């Protein structure tokens with residue numbers, strides 16, 4: 096039934112009444128669409144109130160000027176379209192910007208206890224179904240009719256991305272399958288259902304959504320994930336600038352709506368650089384001053400260590416492993432393969448006790464300028480390179496980004512550099528993709544990682560001024 100709903104949704108014009116036919120279908124399912132709109136309006140108002148009070152206003156004003164002082168000069172930044180921007184008006188009826196709720200999930204969101212109208216009888220968290228079996232879930236997939244052949248490789252690569260890192264597996268759907276993920280190219284936006292709907296559920300991909308970055312993100316919603324900014328602990332890390340949100344879509348930035356219920360974070364810390372951390376070019380989200388170096392780290396190009404761990408924990412990927420490995424350097428048993436460890440960035444080998452063979456080691460003995468670069472102008476998909484900068488034992492490294500070229504981007508989603516200054520390399524680092532004026536970065540040990548990445552046919556290079564501190 097859901098597939099039907101989404102197909103209807105896609106055939107409607109984006110501007111005006113984006114979800115006109117979808118709404119008709121929800122009506123058929125016994126849902127009062129006016130109640131949904133009322134709920135979303137209430138949520139938008141709550142978001143407005145949360146960030147519109149005097150305290151928040153003062154803080155936002157400060158963060159706005161901090162942003163203005165670090166972001167490159169006006170007019171030089173190229174915008175990067177993200178799900179929120181591609182979805183535009185569509186986000187008015189979506190959930191968290193790019194999630195399509197099933198009629199059953201809307202019912203949960205609307206279902207107040209008649210005895211106690213302040214409470215809900217059910218929680219959305221309980222209505223999110225995971226794929227089965229636990230420990231080795233298999234997702235049947237198919238393509239909607241007419242899906243362009245030249246775009247299928249992106250889908251296969253995105254599925255493989257998760258297969259290589261988790262126990263989730265994909266196989267072509269057969270007529271006997273009921274629960275199926277179907278890729279739909281004929282879409283006005285990028286969206287997915289959350290969890291397994293139990294019937295055909297589409298992953299909707301408008302022309303701007305065809306990259307492994309976006310497809311892997313939408314796929315993880317189908318696994319059952321939500322965005323980090325809806326976590327109940329988000330206020331410690333970020334603040335939302337409602338002036339930069341398209342009117343009527345503020346509800347997508349709500350923290351922990353009352354009907355969520357107890358959503359497990361699986362012990363994963365809040366990560367600003369997560370693939371589940373979404374933003375717009377405006378920006379909509381400022382990092383709090385203690386995390387200001389993460390301002391350009393939202394909209395990750397790839398799932399981070401913790402993002403991957405989240406999926407592995409959700410699906411109990413390593414519970415079946417009979418062996419226990421002594422993983423080093425914060426590695427954990429690999430969800431895709433019990434016989435090896437899954438390593439944080441900068442580590443490799445079965446036990447994460449070696450440096451990756453393809454990493455470039457830079458031995459730092461004094462002050463030095465370093466040019467990092469990736470890409471040759473030919474479209475070879477996603478390319479990456481890791482620099483491991485090492486100072487003598489007991490020393491620290493200070494890095495100043497002196498130049499980023501050849502293009503300046505407002506978001507570091509497909510092209511950029513990430514500097515990891517922490518000895519604990521599980522946590523995503525600080526990303527750069529423009530000449531942003533951010534204070535020097537200092538490591539907490541004698542090692543710094545610089546990861547450069549580029550998608551499509553772009554090139555990236557940057558100059559760092561390094562010194563031993």
Ligand SMILES: *[C@@H]1O[C@H](CO)[C@@H](O)[C@H](O)[C@H]1NC(C)=O
Nearest residue numbers: 162163164165166167168169
């Ligand atoms: C960009 O221009 C606007 C309007 O002229 C100004 O208010 C803002 O401070 C400028 N930002 C930067 C980073 O120069």
Ligand SMILES: *[C@@H]1O[C@H](CO)[C@@H](O)[C@H](O)[C@H]1NC(C)=O
Nearest residue numbers: 455456457458459485486487
């Ligand atoms: C860096 O130093 C290590 C020893 O500390 C040495 O084994 C390695 O060859 C050096 N690498 C380069 C690129 O100089």
Ligand SMILES: [Zn+2]
Nearest residue numbers: 178193312316
């Ligand atoms: Zn999303």
